[in-house]
Amino acid sequence: MRTILACVLVTGVALLSGCAGSGGGKTESQVVALNGAGATFPAPIYSKWFDEYHKSHTGIQFNYQPIGSGGGIRQLLAGTVDFGASDQPMTDEQLSGAHAKVLHFPTVLGAVVPTYNIPDVSQELSFTPEALAGIMLGTIKKWNAPEIAKANPGVKLPASEIVVVHRSDGSGTTFVWTDYLSKVSPAWKSKAGAGNSINWPVGLGGKGNDGVAGLVKQTPNSIGYVELVYAIQNNMNYGRVRNASGAFVKAGLDSVTAAAASAAASIPADFRVSITNAPGAGAWPISSFTWLLVPQNIPDAAKRQAITGFLEWMLGPGQQMTQALSYAPLPDSVVAQEKQAIARIQ
Amino acid sequence: MRQVLRRVPERFLPGTRGLIGLRARLRTGDEIAYLATFAFAATIMAILVLLVFELYRSSGPTLHRFGLSFLTGRTWDPVAGEFGALPFLWGTVVTSALTLLLAVPVGLSAAIFLSEMAPPRISNALTFLIELLAAVPSVIYGLIGIFALVPFMRNVAQPALASAFGYLPIFQGPNYGVGVLTAGVILAIMVLPYIISVSREALLAVPRDQREAALALGATRWEATWRAVTPFARLGIVGSVFLALARALGETMAVTMVIGNNPKISASLFAPGYTIAAAIANEFSEATSDLHLSALIELGLVLFLLTMAINAAARLMVLATARKGTQQ
Numbered sequence: 001m002r003t004i005l006a007c008v009l010v011t012g013v014a015l016l017s018g019c020a021g022s023g024g025g026k027t028e029s030q031v032v033a034l035n036g037a038g039a040t041f042p043a044p045i046y047s048k049w050f051d052e053y054h055k056s057h058t059g060i061q062f063n064y065q066p067i068g069s070g071g072g073i074r075q076l077l078a079g080t081v082d083f084g085a086s087d088q089p090m091t092d093e094q095l096s097g098a099h100a101k102v103l104h105f106p107t108v109l110g111a112v113v114p115t116y117n118i119p120d121v122s123q124e125l126s127f128t129p130e131a132l133a134g135i136m137l138g139t140i141k142k143w144n145a146p147e148i149a150k151a152n153p154g155v156k157l158p159a160s161e162i163v164v165v166h167r168s169d170g171s172g173t174t175f176v177w178t179d180y181l182s183k184v185s186p187a188w189k190s191k192a193g194a195g196n197s198i199n200w201p202v203g204l205g206g207k208g209n210d211g212v213a214g215l216v217k218q219t220p221n222s223i224g225y226v227e228l229v230y231a232i233q234n235n236m237n238y239g240r241v242r243n244a245s246g247a248f249v250k251a252g253l254d255s256v257t258a259a260a261a262s263a264a265a266s267i268p269a270d271f272r273v274s275i276t277n278a279p280g281a282g283a284w285p286i287s288s289f290t291w292l293l294v295p296q297n298i299p300d301a302a303k304r305q306a307i308t309g310f311l312e313w314m315l316g317p318g319q320q321m322t323q324a325l326s327y328a329p330l331p332d333s334v335v336a337q338e339k340q341a342i343a344r345i346q
Numbered sequence: 347m348r349q350v351l352r353r354v355p356e357r358f359l360p361g362t363r364g365l366i367g368l369r370a371r372l373r374t375g376d377e378i379a380y381l382a383t384f385a386f387a388a389t390i391m392a393i394l395v396l397l398v399f400e401l402y403r404s405s406g407p408t409l410h411r412f413g414l415s416f417l418t419g420r421t422w423d424p425v426a427g428e429f430g431a432l433p434f435l436w437g438t439v440v441t442s443a444l445t446l447l448l449a450v451p452v453g454l455s456a457a458i459f460l461s462e463m464a465p466p467r468i469s470n471a472l473t474f475l476i477e478l479l480a481a482v483p484s485v486i487y488g489l490i491g492i493f494a495l496v497p498f499m500r501n502v503a504q505p506a507l508a509s510a511f512g513y514l515p516i517f518q519g520p521n522y523g524v525g526v527l528t529a530g531v532i533l534a535i536m537v538l539p540y541i542i543s544v545s546r547e548a549l550l551a552v553p554r555d556q557r558e559a560a561l562a563l564g565a566t567r568w569e570a571t572w573r574a575v576t577p578f579a580r581l582g583i584v585g586s587v588f589l590a591l592a593r594a595l596g597e598t599m600a601v602t603m604v605i606g607n608n609p610k611i612s613a614s615l616f617a618p619g620y621t622i623a624a625a626i627a628n629e630f631s632e633a634t635s636d637l638h639l640s641a642l643i644e645l646g647l648v649l650f651l652l653t654m655a656i657n658a659a660a661r662l663m664v665l666a667t668a669r670k671g672t673q674q
Contacts (some may be wrong), residue, residue, distance in 0.1 A: 068631030070639075094634070163522060168607030168624075170424075170632025192425070196632040199423035204524055204618050205607025207628060214492050219500075219522060 030059055032302045037065040038072020038085030041110055041172050041227060042290045045325050046085065049318050053310055060306045069172055070196065076102065076293050082303060084293035087172020088179075088196070089272035101296035103345065104271040105311060105338055106289035109328035111228035111256045112177045113238035113286070117216050118143060120158050126151045126240040126248045129277075129285070133185030135162055135223060137192070138202035143221060151242070158221065165215045165224030168205025170196040176288040177225045180276035184285075228256065229326045243285040244277050251284045253328040259283035261331035271338070287328075297346055304345060311342050398650065405644035407637050416644060422609045424629070429641035431648055433609035437526065437619035438595060438652065441605070444530025444615070445537060445594040450587060452534075453541030457583075460542070461549035462571045473546060480539035488603035491532040496523040496604060499531070504616055519614035522606065527615040529605040533597060537590035544589060548582020549575060584664050588657065595653050598623040622649040 043066035050062035067075075069086035076084035077098050089104055114127060121143075131147040134140035140147055144157040167174045179194040192198050204219070206212040209230040216224040228251050231238050240248040249255050262280025267273050277285045292311075298304040315335045322329040330338075402409075408416060408429055419430015456476075460469045500523030507517045552575045560574035561567070576583070598621075606618020607628065622645050633639040 070632040070634040073634060088634075091634075161520065168602060169628040170630075172632070195425040196634060197424045197629045197638070199421065199425065199428075200608065203608065204522055205620075205628075207602050207607070211603065215524065218492065218496055219524075 031061050032059060032306045033061045033063065034082045034303060034306055035063045035065075035080075036072075036083040036085060036292075037067050037075045037081045038293070039069045039087045039172055039290055040066040041087050041229075042085065042108055042327070045108055045322060045327050048321060048325060049310075049314060052318075052321065053313055056313075057306075057309065060310070062310070068170070070170065073293065076295070082298075083295075083307065085291065086293055087288065087290050088175045089274075089291060090293065103294050103296050103341065104291045105294060105341070106260075106271050106330060106334060107292050107314060108290060108322050109256045109260050109287055109330065110172070110176065110290055111251050111259075111284050111287045111328065112173050112180075112225050113228050113231050113251045114223060114225050114241065115213065115216055115231060115236050115238045116223040117220060118158060118160075119220050121155060123152070123155050124237065124239060124250075125155065126242070128242045129180075129184035132241065133181050133188045136164060136166075136181060136201070136203075137185075137188060138164070139187075151248070160221040163219050163222040164200075164203030165206055165212050165219065165222050166200050166203050167208070167212055167225075169207050169211075171208075172196065172288075172290070173209065173225065173227050174198065176276060176286060179274050179288075180286045183274075183277045228252075228328075232326045241285055243281075243283050244279050245281045245283070247281055249282065249284050251286070253323055253326070255282055255284035256287045256328035257331050259285065259287040260289065260328075260334060264331055264333040264337070267334065267337065269341070271341070289330075294345060296344060308342050308345050311345075312339070315339055398647070401643055401647040401650065405640050405647055407640040408644045409640075411637070416641075417648070420611060422625075422641075424633070424635070424638045424641075427635065427637050429637070429644075431622070431641075431645055433611050434620050434622045434625050434645060435648065435652065436611050437605070437609075438621040438623070438649065440526055440615075440619065441529045441533060441601065441621055442591060442594040442656075444527065445533040446587065446591060448530060448534035449537050449541055449590060453538050453586070453590070454545055454583065456538075456542045457545035457549060457586075458571060458576065461546045462567075462575065473543060476539050476542050480543065484536065484597060484600040485603075487532055487536050488600035491528065491600060491604040495528060495532055499523050499525075499528045508616075515613040516615045519612065519616050521616050522618065524604050524606040524618060525614075525616050526605060526612075526619040529601050529619070529621070530615075532600050532604055533594045536597065536600060537593050540589045540593065541586045544586030545579070545583045548579035548586070551582070552578045581664065584660070588660060591656065591660070592653065595649065595656070596623050598627045602628060622646075622652075 043064065046064050050064060054061055064085070069088060072081070072084035072086055073090055073094060075081045077094070079099070087110065090102060095102060114132060116125065125148075128147065128151050131140060131145075131151065134145075134147055141161060142159055143162055144159045149155075149157055175194060175196050178188075178192065178198055181192070182189040182194045192201060204215055206215040206224070209226045212224040212226055213230065213234065213236060216222045226236065230236075238251060240250050242248050258280050259275055259278035262283045263273070263275040263278040271289070271291065273289070275287055275289065278287065294307055294311075298307065315330070315338055319329045319335065412419065412429060416429060416431055417435065418432055419428070420432050421428050421430050422433065423429075460473055464472065500521055504521045504523070504527070508521065511517045556574050556578050557570050560570035565573065601621050602624035605620065605624060607620050607624060608618035609620040609625070610617070612619070626642050626645055629638070630642050633642055
């Protein structure tokens with residue numbers, strides 16, 4: 001009896017694992033399957049790219065799971081995926097903890113914009129970096145505070161309390177937003193800092209861009225931040241921000257690419273760089289790269305060729321597809337720099 | 347009833363004619379049934395043990411670093427690497443308590459109406475509709491929360507509470523619409539179907555004699571219901587409350603959409619809060635540092651222990667009242 005039962009159980013387990021095994025991974029020998037996981041922000045353009053690339057290179061199949069930057073880095077380090085993707089560069093600590101060297105390749109640019117809902121104000125608002133940091137820290141409490149009013153002459157701001165809305169889920173959007181605030185405000189840097197999830201001094205948390213947008217729309221006199229792509233696609237109002245060169249800039253695909261171009265001179269060889277508060281006159285200050293994370297050594301020649309081939313294609317025809325999906329393309333200087341870096345994959 | 351139950355399996359027991367080729371020592375199907383059911387029961391236990399062990403093991407870094415201060419710390423700062431779970435514990439306990447406070451009286455009354463007072467046809471139709479509510483995904487409740495409940499709480503309910511009971515600290519402070527109270531209300535709506543439908547079944551299972559005896563003694567219909575029928579169904583009703591509590595403690599999506607997600611401890615029910623389940627769901631996918639991940643897993647362990655402690659306490663309470671009671 002026992003042996004029979006054991007047999008049944010063992011066969012069952014074997015069947016199950018067999019099914020699970022055949023479900024993913026390599027299917028046919030001719031098709032090179034590459035698995036990746038990571039950031040959710042660039043997922044729409046990545047799936048477009050992988051789809052288009054597969055059409056012209058039928059032997060190569062990319063699978064991408066948008067599970068979040070943290071998960072992408074983790075899976076890459078664990079060796080369960082062939083490539084990762086992240087909205088923030090890996091830290092030195094993470095890189096030194098990795099078994100293999102990891103290369104960063106910027107793919108597109110993202111940006112974050114402040115969005116607000118003040119029932120009595122229909123004009124577009126402008127914010128100084130100090131005003132944004134003060135609002136987020138809770139030191140600027142009312143909309144008619146002089147720090148906000150000074151940048152908006154002619155706008156009648158109400159004396160109502162500001163309600164701050166932030167992301168409650170860990171997010172690259174939060175990282176870019178807080179990274180910017182840390183650069184422009186020493187007080188923010190010491191009290192809150194930059195990260196995917198942070199200890200917010202004040203405010204309500206909404207889950208995802210839609211959660212933040214929903215709370216802002218619902219709550220009178222509130223201010224929050226969302227991805228530029230999300231704001232554009234949902235026709236949301238968003239404010240101007242004064243950039244490092246002193247100009248009040250409106251976020252747009254051009255001003256985001258301009259931010260990357262103006263920071264290009266100081267981009268290090270490993271592309272791990274924050275481009276918030278970029279110096280250019282037309283630069284949107286709250287911009288960031290998003291990266292593909294690729295191991296430097298890929299022993300499987302077929303996979304190596306597939307990845308390098310894709311990166312070449314992504315930097316060429318791939319960049320033409322970005323604007324249709326509201327992503328800002330990389331500036332030419334960065335593309336040129338990256339093309340040289342592809343040779344480092346061995 | 348009991349006789350029937352005992353007889354049904356007997357008809358199937360001695361035969362096992364359909365099973366050919368089994369070894370000789372396999373006299374009856376009993377052995378198979380015993381071993382198979384044992385194996386499945388053991389699997390559940392094994393999963394439970396494995397779960398706790400895995401949670402404990404993976405929360406090593408924070409267990410080691412913070413020890414018990416993890417439970418008393420009030421700061422949750424992933425950037426600085428400082429993790430204290432008290433605001434989440436507080437939020438979880440307060441929202442669950444609010445949920446039961448709101449849902450149990452309503453749910454129990456509805457169950458009594460459906461089982462004791464409503465005409466059977468109406469009762470069945472209403473029960474069907476109520477059970478449909480239990481199948482609504484929680485994200486839908488969250489959306490209803492954001493688009494209907496939050497504006498209602500901000501514009502109507504909370505100002506009314508503040509003006510009527512504003513002297514109480516729990517009804518003071520800024521009114522955002524999202525917050526602990528709103529989370530409690532949405533959770534109460536979500537758990538109502540469980541309480542109503544399970545309690546109704548329990549009340550319906552009370553033997554007729556119980557009612558008739560009470561009525562024969564001169565009780566009014568309400569007295570018979572409240573003093574003879576409801577106590578008899580007590581275990582089932584308490585079970586329904588457990589089920590509701592379990593759902594309230596573990597609910598993630600709907601809560602995170604309306605609670606404001608701010609890990610602060612505030613006396614006011616209008617203030618935003620945070621629950622353990624919501625924090626894990628929000629931060630897990632983007633937790634990049636080992637310590638942050640470990641802290642979130644330890645939160646899971648804390649939620650598990652909290653659920654166990656509350657269930658144990660509730661069970662003890664039931665045992666204590668059952669001993670005092672006379673009906674069971």
